[in-house]
Amino acid sequence: MRRDVFQAIADPTRREIIGLVSHESRNVNELADNFEMSRPAVSKHLRILKECGLIKVEKKGRERFCHAQLDKLGEIALWVHQYRRFWNTSLDKLEALLKEEDNK
Amino acid sequence: MRRDVFQAIADPTRREIIGLVSHESRNVNELADNFEMSRPAVSKHLRILKECGLIKVEKKGRERFCHAQLDKLGEIALWVHQYRRFWNTSLDKLEALLKEEDNK
DNA sequence: CCAAAACGTAACCAATTGGTTTCTTTTTAG
């Protein structure tokens, strides 16, 4: 069972989960409500994200709150940046988007 | 069959192939020599990379030369950068590495 | 106190993945 960050973000559902918890912590049912699939299916994705260290799960009463812990994404950034000369044109678009975001 | 860039780079062998062809174009046997696995196995990885647009294959005689076409990696950079506030510490390390690399 | 909520877990399943060996085709070197 390979369990690294690259594999973790390969699945679109997991990327969406990351997006959701990056704004604010969510419990499992809240997260599952965002998807067509069953709650246990989402739970499985959460387990993978947890095992890769991309989320932290905090038990609070009968609920489990998932919050983002995305420092490991730096690993991806590092890898992808070593090839930045190949995607310079896209970088322009990237910078524009980031600046636009900063203005808010 | 999902075939996007995120899934393409999820496999360590494919990341290594990308690393190899990013320096200079390589034919299939040259690439296969770098791995324990059989040539057809490498060929399969190449097909995926090709289908995702990360490499371009140019037939030259009886050889096929693979060269890097990594602009699609910008998609990854874009995604990961939207969470950059989570990996700022790693970014320092990243910048250091990139500068060190530039000095060579 | 107890029914219901919020989960995790187990058992199961189909499809995909990542590998293999074998065979074929195209091209070139001698």
Place this chain on the structure above:
DNA sequence: CTAAAAAGAAACCAATTGGTTACGTTTTGG
């Protein structure tokens, strides 16, 4: 011309993935 090199393609296989339903456990609201 022909043997060998380069590589795709097919058939196959085991393990993993991503989903399901069913069930068990802990916690809480009324």
